[in-house]
Amino acid sequence: MNQPLLEVKDISLSFKGVKAISNVSFQVQEGELFSIIGPNGAGKTSIFNSISQVYRPQEGDIFWKGNSISGQRPDTVAGLGIARTFQNIELFPHMTVLENLLLGRHVRMKRSWLAGALWFGPAKKEEMEHRLAVEDIIDFLEIEEWRKHPVALLPYGFQKRVELGRALAMNPELLLLDEPVAGMNLEETEDMARFILDIRRELGISMILVEHDMSLVMDIADRIMVLDFGQKISEGTPEQIQKDPAVIAAYLGDEEGLALDTD
Amino acid sequence: MRGRPNLYTSYASESRIFPTRTQQVGIGIALVLLLLMPFDLPIVDQIPLIRFLGDNSWLRIVNRMFIFCIAALGLNILSGLGGQVSLGHAFFMGVGAYTAVLVGGPSTSSLWGWGLPIWIWLPASGVVAALVGILVAPAAVRVRGLYLAITTLGLVFIGLHLSRVFPEIAGPGSLGRKWPKLEIRIWKEENPFLDFSSDGHWFWFDITDNQKTYYFLLALLIIFSLCAANLARTRTGRALAAIRDQDVAAEIMGVPETKYKTIAFAISSFYAGVAGALAASFVGQVPPEQWDLILSVEFVAILLIGGMGRISGALAGTFFVVLSPRFVEEIIEWMTEQAEGNGTFSGMWDGIISLGSGDFGIISVSETALGYPIPYSSLDEIIYGLLIVVFMLFEPLGLYGIWTNIRNYWKGWPFSY
Numbered sequence: 067m068n069q070p071l072l073e074v075k076d077i078s079l080s081f082k083g084v085k086a087i088s089n090v091s092f093q094v095q096e097g098e099l100f101s102i103i104g105p106n107g108a109g110k111t112s113i114f115n116s117i118s119q120v121y122r123p124q125e126g127d128i129f130w131k132g133n134s135i136s137g138q139r140p141d142t143v144a145g146l147g148i149a150r151t152f153q154n155i156e157l158f159p160h161m162t163v164l165e166n167l168l169l170g171r172h173v174r175m176k177r178s179w180l181a182g183a184l185w186f187g188p189a190k191k192e193e194m195e196h197r198l199a200v201e202d203i204i205d206f207l208e209i210e211e212w213r214k215h216p217v218a219l220l221p222y223g224f225q226k227r228v229e230l231g232r233a234l235a236m237n238p239e240l241l242l243l244d245e246p247v248a249g250m251n252l253e254e255t256e257d258m259a260r261f262i263l264d265i266r267r268e269l270g271i272s273m274i275l276v277e278h279d280m281s282l283v284m285d286i287a288d289r290i291m292v293l294d295f296g297q298k299i300s301e302g303t304p305e306q307i308q309k310d311p312a313v314i315a316a317y318l319g320d321e322e323g324l325a326l327d328t329d
Numbered sequence: 330m331r332g333r334p335n336l337y338t339s340y341a342s343e344s345r346i347f348p349t350r351t352q353q354v355g356i357g358i359a360l361v362l363l364l365l366m367p368f369d370l371p372i373v374d375q376i377p378l379i380r381f382l383g384d385n386s387w388l389r390i391v392n393r394m395f396i397f398c399i400a401a402l403g404l405n406i407l408s409g410l411g412g413q414v415s416l417g418h419a420f421f422m423g424v425g426a427y428t429a430v431l432v433g434g435p436s437t438s439s440l441w442g443w444g445l446p447i448w449i450w451l452p453a454s455g456v457v458a459a460l461v462g463i464l465v466a467p468a469a470v471r472v473r474g475l476y477l478a479i480t481t482l483g484l485v486f487i488g489l490h491l492s493r494v495f496p497e498i499a500g501p502g503s504l505g506r507k508w509p510k511l512e513i514r515i516w517k518e519e520n521p522f523l524d525f526s527s528d529g530h531w532f533w534f535d536i537t538d539n540q541k542t543y544y545f546l547l548a549l550l551i552i553f554s555l556c557a558a559n560l561a562r563t564r565t566g567r568a569l570a571a572i573r574d575q576d577v578a579a580e581i582m583g584v585p586e587t588k589y590k591t592i593a594f595a596i597s598s599f600y601a602g603v604a605g606a607l608a609a610s611f612v613g614q615v616p617p618e619q620w621d622l623i624l625s626v627e628f629v630a631i632l633l634i635g636g637m638g639r640i641s642g643a644l645a646g647t648f649f650v651v652l653s654p655r656f657v658e659e660i661i662e663w664m665t666e667q668a669e670g671n672g673t674f675s676g677m678w679d680g681i682i683s684l685g686s687g688d689f690g691i692i693s694v695s696e697t698a699l700g701y702p703i704p705y706s707s708l709d710e711i712i713y714g715l716l717i718v719v720f721m722l723f724e725p726l727g728l729y730g731i732w733t734n735i736r737n738y739w740k741g742w743p744f745s746y
Contacts, residue, residue, distance in 0.1 A: 118581050144583030158574035160638070161567070169567045173583035179592055182563030183556040189563050190341070197340045236583065 403600020458602025
């Protein structure tokens with residue numbers, strides 16, 4: 067077996083008394099669409115925050131292509147090629163769609179503030195190169211008409227799409243998608259699913275998907291990990307997960323729980 | 330056939346500072362007007378409202394405005410673009426001013442000074458202020474919002490204290506010392522190569538010191554504005570705006586927060602330092618108390634009135650704040666004339682203006698009519714205060730917001746959107 071792209075090894079994260087994640091390990095292979103599901107408060111987003119090093123797990127280690135990234139700054143992790151979207155949209159509301167996407171290119175750009183202040187020369191050249199890359203993404207996500215709009219004025223579904231675009235603009239090798247279709251209608255969900263599949267097929271980017279929409283997850287994920295109360299309760303292909311009694315118990319309540327309810 | 334409409338054919342042409350033809354023509358006309366402004370123009374001085382543009386007597390205050398514009402652009406980078414509220418701008422201006430006087434000022438028995446020419450002291454004032462900004466940044470990047478405002482406020486008091494500790498730099502007591510003049514020397518020779526501080530003769534016409542200073546400051550302001558605009562539309566500007574909007578998300582997208590906040594502090598302080606040096610040199614002699622909290626607050630007000638985060642907003646705000654007292658003065662002068670005269674409406678104006686002790690009126694122009702009427706001298710402060718309240722309540726985006734509203738209205742006219 068070749069080296070995994072991302073390896074999370076026995077991480078535990080707690081906030082004072084609350085244990086958000088306990089001893090969770092998983093691996094993501096190159097080109098894989100890995101999905102994390104679980105009830106609310108299971109620790110899915112905490113795992114994302116641990117990977118981006120916004121939270122520092124007290125125990126365990128996270129390896130990117132075999133090298134530990136624990137203790138790095140979030141912007142360094144971003145520079146390695148790990149991009150993400152957020153559960154509640156975290157776009158830059160006063161900036162236009164174009165500026166948001168160009169900000170995603172930040173880690174791929176080199177010119178300093180001094181070159182920027184002069185504009186002519188290297189800074190202009192670089193801006194134009196990256197503008198082309200961003201225009202490809204705008205084209206890919208079909209948001210041409212919103213290019214110059216401040217994102218705060220966009221409809222929710224498009225904001226989600228811009229956020230995906232901003233993550234793509236980073237040229238990532240791994241994309242962390244935190245509930246990309248939450249709050250979307252059927253049509254928007256299908257659009258987003260199409261984009262996710264296209265990203266995998268055309269751009270070959272590995273993804274970790276956190277999502278509550280089970281039909282979407284079962285449809286497109288290669289492998290699924292199920293969390294409950296910060297603990298990993300199952301991992302496997304969609305077929306295996308659907309049959310796993312532990313998963314059914316977590317989602318529907320186990321027999322004991324049911325018994326209590328009926329009493 | 331009228332041919333193709335104006336379309337962008339390259340990304341480079343679209344990302345210009347003035348991308349549309351209308352804007353380019355507008356800025357061209359504005360530049361010509363600005364270049365002609367210092368002279369008594371025959372036609373312009375007849376048009377109401379912009380009459381002052383053709384009037385020489387306004388030049389001194391316009392020069393002051395240019396200097397304030399540079400400082401406001403600096404604060405705009407830190408507060409408008411980077412979202413870091415600072416009340417320490419006056420401190421950085423002071424740092425620039427005292428660097429200028431130390432590097433460029435004369436050396437006497439009680440004062441320090443190296444007497445170097447302007448092309449050393451002016452950049453030095455910016456660089457030293459920027460270095461002090463970098464020194465302060467580690468403390469400032471840890472706090473945000475109101476806490477940052479109070480932290481930077483502390484700088485102003487530290488600055489005032491330091492000016493008392495070093496009378497060799499700041500001059501004795503509250504008098505201040507003489508600043509080097511705006512004169513370009515190659516080195517320390519007697520006669521300056523080019524001076525902006527005395528009347529002279531350029532090409533085929535006579536030119537006064539104020540007119541010369543005007544051109545010098547206009548050139549500097551254009552350079553500083555272009556740099557600020559370029560900064561805003563490139564990588565650094567976007568990174569700062571991202572930190573302003575969502576700092577945690579910005580970090581996850583790969584923007585090192587501390588580094589960019591430090592850069593913002595340094596650049597903003599550079600602008601402030603240069604503006605401080607120019608202001609002190611322009612006035613000639615400045616007491617240390619000049620670099621106080623009121624001055625800092627004035628720049629915050631300029632940004633609020635002009636519109637946060639916009640270069641045109643910073644410039645328009647400065648125009649408004651620095652020139653409005655003078656406008657008020659003009660209007661009151663005119664009203665007094667009307668009240669004293671025998672015109673049709675003189676009674677109405679007489680009701681507003683209080684000319685003497687026995688005269689009733691809201692605004693007093695006389696020393697002997699104190700008490701109920703608002704003294705004429707403090708009217709501009711009252712209006713200034715009112716303006717801030719009105720802008721905060723009705724147009725938080727400032728003059729820039731008003732402008733975009735007007736523009737969008739006419740864009741869609743006759744439809745409402």
